[in-house]
Amino acid sequence: MKFVIIGGGPAGIQAATHGARLGAQVTVIERDIIGGAANLWDCIPSKAMIATGDVVSMARRAEKMGLSPLQPALDLGAMSARVQSITHRLAESTMSLLESQGVTVINGTGWLLSSHEVIATIGGGEELQLDADAILLSTGSRPRVPDWAEADGDRVLTTRQAYPPPVIPEHLVVVGSGVTGVEFVHMFRSFGSKVSLIVSRQQVLPAKDPEVAAALESDFLQSGVRLFKGARAIGLSRGDDGGVSVLCDDQRVVSGSHVLFAIGSIPNSDGLGLDKAGVFVDGGGYIPVDHHCVSNLRHIYAAGDISGKLPLASVASMQGRKIAEHVMGLDSRSHRHLDYEKAASAIFTEPEIADVGLAEAEAFAGGRKIRVTKVPFAANARALIDGDPRGFVKIVSDPATGVVLGGSIVGRNAAELISVIAVAVTAHLRVDDIVESLLVHPALAEALADAAE
Numbered sequence: 001m002k003f004v005i006i007g008g009g010p011a012g013i014q015a016a017t018h019g020a021r022l023g024a025q026v027t028v029i030e031r032d033i034i035g036g037a038a039n040l041w042d043c044i045p046s047k048a049m050i051a052t053g054d055v056v057s058m059a060r061r062a063e064k065m066g067l068s069p070l071q072p073a074l075d076l077g078a079m080s081a082r083v084q085s086i087t088h089r090l091a092e093s094t095m096s097l098l099e100s101q102g103v104t105v106i107n108g109t110g111w112l113l114s115s116h117e118v119i120a121t122i123g124g125g126e127e128l129q130l131d132a133d134a135i136l137l138s139t140g141s142r143p144r145v146p147d148w149a150e151a152d153g154d155r156v157l158t159t160r161q162a163y164p165p166p167v168i169p170e171h172l173v174v175v176g177s178g179v180t181g182v183e184f185v186h187m188f189r190s191f192g193s194k195v196s197l198i199v200s201r202q203q204v205l206p207a208k209d210p211e212v213a214a215a216l217e218s219d220f221l222q223s224g225v226r227l228f229k230g231a232r233a234i235g236l237s238r239g240d241d242g243g244v245s246v247l248c249d250d251q252r253v254v255s256g257s258h259v260l261f262a263i264g265s266i267p268n269s270d271g272l273g274l275d276k277a278g279v280f281v282d283g284g285g286y287i288p289v290d291h292h293c294v295s296n297l298r299h300i301y302a303a304g305d306i307s308g309k310l311p312l313a314s315v316a317s318m319q320g321r322k323i324a325e326h327v328m329g330l331d332s333r334s335h336r337h338l339d340y341e342k343a344a345s346a347i348f349t350e351p352e353i354a355d356v357g358l359a360e361a362e363a364f365a366g367g368r369k370i371r372v373t374k375v376p377f378a379a380n381a382r383a384l385i386d387g388d389p390r391g392f393v394k395i396v397s398d399p400a401t402g403v404v405l406g407g408s409i410v411g412r413n414a415a416e417l418i419s420v421i422a423v424a425v426t427a428h429l430r431v432d433d434i435v436e437s438l439l440v441h442p443a444l445a446e447a448l449a450d451a452a453e
């Protein structure tokens with residue numbers, strides 16, 4: 001089985017390693033560095049910078065923990081070097097893994113000559129032609145910028161120009177209050193920037209449980225973040241001092257030293273020769289796929305951001321894994337479908353936020369009977385010991401069977417703790433299975449058992 005993959009992000013890498021393990025002859029074409037935008041621009045650099053900011057926040061709590069005041073100063077150059085060393089280390093270890101599995105990696109730009117022929121354009125314009133029995137398109141996406149603005153990388157930034165920015169903005173205006181927008185608000189407020197957030201709806205994180213969003217909004221407001229709710233950004237102007245002003249559709253003007261757009265992404269489907277191969281693309285540039293991630297052509301798959309499903313690295317990886325199994329014809333006993341409803345996700349703010357499965361508001365809107373139990377971290381010994389008892393754990397279960405349907409966590413280490421609820425949701429565990437697990441004491445995870453009670 002000749003399996004050619006265009007794009008070496010989480011989807012491409014997982015499909016390649018799992019496909020090779022199952023016996024496919026795999027080639028990955030990647031034009032940049034292995035690991036994808038997830039490693040180079042998105043997940044890893046943003047979390048690395050947030051981790052630096054978290055140290056600053058922790059230092060601010062020094063006095064509460066019985067220490068004399070600490071005032072760490074940010075070193076932009078050192079932080080940038082740290083971010084780069086992490087991405088390079090991850091790229092190197094992924095490359096070694098691919099090599100050890102016998103995957104061929106071509107550094108070049110891939111595109112389709114026909115439905116079974118892939119071209120890799122490498123340095124100097126040389127073209128390599130590859131025949132393929134199965135093809136995966138996993139070329140990811142890039143940040144969207146409104147057509148009335150131009151990201152110059154100086155005062156007007158996309159997320160990719162903020163790792164790190166040329167200077168720490170004195171006053172950053174963030175446009176977009178989804179997951180990416182709020183993470184950048186959190187990151188820059190911890191670096192000492194004044195931050196204003198333009199929120200087009202009445203709630204930050206419009207897709208999330210209102211109670212979860214309210215917890216974050218309250219923390220933002222307490223730390224001095226200014227929220228401009230119900231305001232859609234429609235224009236941008238530059239002042240004589242180089243500052244920026246964002247005009248909103250309700251005539252409010254939000255001015256700052258820099259602006260950052262976090263308004264979603266555009267799929268990288270242009271230039272892939274999809275028309276030559278006969279692959280269908282929708283109006284937004286996404287490649288529609290079925291539950292096996294198969295496009296309109298049986299042997300051409302799409303995964304990751306280009307597939308228009310949940311834009312998460314974790315989802316992209318799992319799609320890649322499932323595709324490798326489908327390519328290699330694994331039967332239904334060893335190949336389970338991917339259920340996007342059960343994907344856990346996290347928002348790396350302070351407090352951290354994570355959720356999985358059915359949300360309370362979603363069940364309520366659908367008229368579904370559920371049991372909701374909630375406990376605050378204020379009653380948890382570990383949270384008090386750590387000096388940060390903010391937030392809560394909420395578990396949603398079926399009142400008749402006790403099966404765990406979902407949950408949300410707001411608080412320290414929420415991204416780690418949600419794994420317990422994610423496993424429970426995937427494995428159809430009951431609340432009693434969590435209650436009766438012998439957990440560590442004192443630990444934040446004890447709040448999960450309390451919430452399941």
Ligand SMILES: Cc1cc2nc3c(=O)[nH]c(=O)nc-3n(C[C@H](O)[C@H](O)[C@H](O)COP(=O)(O)OP(=O)(O)OC[C@H]3O[C@@H](n4cnc5c(N)ncnc54)[C@H](O)[C@@H]3O)c2cc1C
Pocket residue numbers: 006007008009010011012029030031032033035036037038039041042043044046047108109110111138139140141159180268271272303304305306310311312313314315316
């Ligand atoms: C700021 C930010 C933070 C994020 N943080 C998280 C997070 O914490 N957790 C999470 O789960 N998700 C996060 N995401 C989402 C996550 O980054 C994406 O969902 C994920 O990267 C998608 O993976 P992918 O495999 O589709 O492709 P990508 O990671 O986008 O990689 C695609 C690869 O394809 C290559 N490529 C493109 N075209 C070609 C071509 N023609 N030929 C050869 N190579 C090509 C690119 O160079 C790239 O390396 C974040 C996104 C953003 C914007």
